[in-house]
Amino acid sequence: MWDDLSHHAARIGDRRIEALFAENDKRAREFSVEALGLLFDYSKTQLDEQIRAALLALAQDAGLADRREAMFTGAAINETEGRAVLHTALRNLDGGAVTVDGQDVMPQVLETLERMEAQARALRADDVTDVVNIGIGGSDLGPAMAARALSPYHDGPRCHFVSNVDGADIADTLRLCDPERTVFIVASKTFTTIETMTNARTAKAWLADKGVDEASKFIALSSNAQKAGEFGIPEERVFGFEDWVGGRYSMWGPIGLSLMVAIGPEAFRAFLRGGQMMDTHFRSAALHENMPVLLALVGIWHNQGLGYATRAVLPYDNRLARLPAYLQQLEMESNGKGVSMDGADLAVQSGPVVWGEPGTNGQHAFYQLIHQGTRVVPCEFMLAAEGHEPDLRHHHDLLVANCLAQSEALMRGRDLEEARGKVAGQFEGDELERQARHRVFPGNRPSTTLIYQTLDPETLGKIIALYEHRVFVEGVILDINSYDQWGVELGKELATALGPMVTGETPVSGKDGSTAQLLEFLHRYRR
Ligand code: F6P
Numbered sequence: 001m002w003d004d005l006s007h008h009a010a011r012i013g014d015r016r017i018e019a020l021f022a023e024n025d026k027r028a029r030e031f032s033v034e035a036l037g038l039l040f041d042y043s044k045t046q047l048d049e050q051i052r053a054a055l056l057a058l059a060q061d062a063g064l065a066d067r068r069e070a071m072f073t074g075a076a077i078n079e080t081e082g083r084a085v086l087h088t089a090l091r092n093l094d095g096g097a098v099t100v101d102g103q104d105v106m107p108q109v110l111e112t113l114e115r116m117e118a119q120a121r122a123l124r125a126d127d128v129t130d131v132v133n134i135g136i137g138g139s140d141l142g143p144a145m146a147a148r149a150l151s152p153y154h155d156g157p158r159c160h161f162v163s164n165v166d167g168a169d170i171a172d173t174l175r176l177c178d179p180e181r182t183v184f185i186v187a188s189k190t191f192t193t194i195e196t197m198t199n200a201r202t203a204k205a206w207l208a209d210k211g212v213d214e215a216s217k218f219i220a221l222s223s224n225a226q227k228a229g230e231f232g233i234p235e236e237r238v239f240g241f242e243d244w245v246g247g248r249y250s251m252w253g254p255i256g257l258s259l260m261v262a263i264g265p266e267a268f269r270a271f272l273r274g275g276q277m278m279d280t281h282f283r284s285a286a287l288h289e290n291m292p293v294l295l296a297l298v299g300i301w302h303n304q305g306l307g308y309a310t311r312a313v314l315p316y317d318n319r320l321a322r323l324p325a326y327l328q329q330l331e332m333e334s335n336g337k338g339v340s341m342d343g344a345d346l347a348v349q350s351g352p353v354v355w356g357e358p359g360t361n362g363q364h365a366f367y368q369l370i371h372q373g374t375r376v377v378p379c380e381f382m383l384a385a386e387g388h389e390p391d392l393r394h395h396h397d398l399l400v401a402n403c404l405a406q407s408e409a410l411m412r413g414r415d416l417e418e419a420r421g422k423v424a425g426q427f428e429g430d431e432l433e434r435q436a437r438h439r440v441f442p443g444n445r446p447s448t449t450l451i452y453q454t455l456d457p458e459t460l461g462k463i464i465a466l467y468e469h470r471v472f473v474e475g476v477i478l479d480i481n482s483y484d485q486w487g488v489e490l491g492k493e494l495a496t497a498l499g500p501m502v503t504g505e506t507p508v509s510g511k512d513g514s515t516a517q518l519l520e521f522l523h524r525y526r527r
Helices: 002-012 017-023 049-061 064-072 087-091 106-125 141-149 167-174 194-209 225-231 254-263 265-284 291-305 323-335 367-372 390-412 416-423 429-438 457-478 486-503 513-525
Strands: 032-035 038-041 130-134 158-162 182-187 218-221 310-316 353-355 379-384 447-452
Touching: 002 049, 002 291, 017 390, 032 291, 038 291, 038 457, 049 064, 049 291, 049 457, 064 265, 064 457, 087 106, 087 265, 087 457, 106 254, 106 265, 130 194, 130 254, 141 158, 141 254, 141 323, 141 457, 158 167, 158 254, 167 194, 182 194, 182 254, 194 218, 194 486, 218 225, 218 254, 254 265, 265 291, 265 457, 291 310, 291 457, 310 323, 310 390, 323 353, 323 457, 367 390, 379 390, 390 447, 416 429, 447 457, 486 513
Parallel strands: 130 158, 130 182, 182 218, 310 353, 310 379, 379 447
Antiparallel strands: 032 038, 038 447
């Protein structure tokens, strides 16, 4: 089946995307899907009917429909860890029973949600000015991204996110906080992550140093209530979740508490509702009209079909500034794997490198390469029809015009003839030719655009669930376990072993020449 994609890649050769529009005046509609108030337009790509059919066949052959049902119904699809994958249950507000090992998990999910709401209301009503979420990876990126995305709805205490073990992160944050009026949320599924535990202990020491009783200052979000208890956080301030919620899929449950404190329980429920709406769409829409499926198929076509190794996520929505970082974990920790489910080497490349920045900032930084560099970078634009600043409508109009202009420019390009015309008045002869060549844009560069009305909590929920399901679909087609992350282990083990050599407790030994040299330099220069 992968051969089919290679054949199509060879068949289309250097065909122009613009020609596809010229051939079919309905192309835009036929290569778009609109659902739940979102429009996903993938017509500015090389996909044609045959390629789309081949991609859909790939999804069908991979057993997508059955795998999807297996996920939603609590089968242990995370096979290397023997776990179900049920972050969808966290937003299943009115969807009925979801069973794991014969037990309905929904009563527990809803009870925890209500406890979180009571806790959030209390913090919002109290004299608390600052809430500091201490967590990393999935215990940080989701709520940090969403708190920024939903800042127009932020009416609770200030929220800070401390993740890095670099002391600069917590030091800079504590400087902004009043110890009497700050609450720390220690977010860690395992409650063992070195960065998070180090930062949490530093927060504790800071309170002690300021003479503030820590008893009511800490909340834990964790699957490991025992470890949270050992840290000194009593049971009633621990919000637990089960091992069927992966870290990078966890913002819908207790890990979202800081977001709930910021925007309030009602807006948080709207966020969950948006996620649930996308779940229903994903579970019920036919594959050829299914937004997450189509988003995934475009990804597979670009990465595995055409060999484009990266994809840029370009939100023309400044409040989505942290979305590329969030998606880096979601997509790369999920689908950056070298072996298939049965342990054999992958037949094709694993998931792509994901990167990006909000527009229009990126335009003045890396778009040069996207337009004229020798590598093709498929671009995923995102755009709201309306901003939250009615008085600044002219800003939004410019933002929209820029977003649309970029996808148009990527597709159209500018040929040598047109480039010559641009410089004809300034140069002549060989110099004109030379100058013109610098102004050629190859064009024919693919992009997609996701457009929505406005970035409110419900819409953000839809967008995040859309991307989660995209990862799932790509993982199924690649036959990857998207829900483990063994690739993060080796570095953690080596860092633990290096610790005493860094402090000088043990001599440097058993290290390669480079690592030994770096340690030696550090020891020489450390005061
Ligand atoms: O090291 C990777 C990872 O395990 C992520 O998958 C996870 O989101 C992050 O660390 C934080 O883990 P925890 O929530 O257990 O502190």
